[in-house]
Amino acid sequence: MKIKVCGMRNSENVSSLLVLKPDFVGFIFYNKSKRFVADFPEVEFPSDVKKVGVFVNESEGEIIKKVNQYQLDFVQLHGDETPQFCDKLKSSQEVKIIKAFSVDGKFDFDETKAFENYCSYFLFDTKGVNYGGNGIKFNWEILQNYKGNIPFLLSGGISKNDVLEVNKINHLNFIGVDVNSGFEIEPALKNIEKLKEFKNNLV
Numbered sequence: 001m002k003i004k005v006c007g008m009r010n011s012e013n014v015s016s017l018l019v020l021k022p023d024f025v026g027f028i029f030y031n032k033s034k035r036f037v038a039d040f041p042e043v044e045f046p047s048d049v050k051k052v053g054v055f056v057n058e059s060e061g062e063i064i065k066k067v068n069q070y071q072l073d074f075v076q077l078h079g080d081e082t083p084q085f086c087d088k089l090k091s092s093q094e095v096k097i098i099k100a101f102s103v104d105g106k107f108d109f110d111e112t113k114a115f116e117n118y119c120s121y122f123l124f125d126t127k128g129v130n131y132g133g134n135g136i137k138f139n140w141e142i143l144q145n146y147k148g149n150i151p152f153l154l155s156g157g158i159s160k161n162d163v164l165e166v167n168k169i170n171h172l173n174f175i176g177v178d179v180n181s182g183f184e185i186e187p188a189l190k191n192i193e194k195l196k197e198f199k200n201n202l203v
Helices: 011-018 060-070 083-092 109-115 140-145 160-168 192-201
Strands: 002-006 024-028 050-055 074-077 096-103 121-126 152-154 174-179 184-186
Touching: 002 050, 002 192, 011 024, 011 192, 050 060, 060 083, 074 083, 083 096, 083 109, 096 109, 121 174, 140 152, 160 192
Parallel strands: 002 024, 002 174, 024 050, 050 074, 074 096, 096 121, 121 152, 152 174
Antiparallel strands: none
C-alpha cells in the first residue's frame, strides 16, 4: 500500500522521513494553511519518492512556476478546480495530477468522472470547514460507491490507531493513504517513529 505524507517543510524532518521511503511527500503551497511552505526544504530526494505540490484554487502560471522551481512530480489540486483547468494544466506541463474531493455522506462519486482523463490519482478527503487539514474522518464504507477507473488515496484524520481499519478496506482502486495531522508534533513537524510504526503495519 502506498503512503503519502503531506504537510512537510522542515529540512531535517524531511530527511528523517525519507529514510522510511514513503511513496509521496506533500508540500502545501496554500498560504492559509498552517503548513504553508514559504522556504522549500533543501533535501536531496531519491528518484522513487515523489514530490507533490498541494494547491488550492491557484493560477495555472503559479502552479507551473512551483513545478519548475522545485521539480515537483505531482500537482495535487485541493480546491474547486474544474476538469477544464486540469486538462489545461496537464497539456501545458509534464506533471501528473492528483485531484482531491471533499467527501461527506451526501457526496456523489459520479462527480469524479469528468476528471478521469486528466488525473493519475484521486484523493478522497473529509469535507469540512477548511480545504483539507480538518483532521476528521468520513464514513469509509461509502467508498464502495466509487465505481470509477482512477486509483485513489484516502485522507482525513488518519492516525497510527487506524491501521487495522485501513487494512480492511477492500476496493479494487484503493491504493494507499495520505497522512498529515494525525502524525504531527506540531503543524508541519512529523513524528517519524509513529510514521515508521504505521507504515510497517500497512498491508
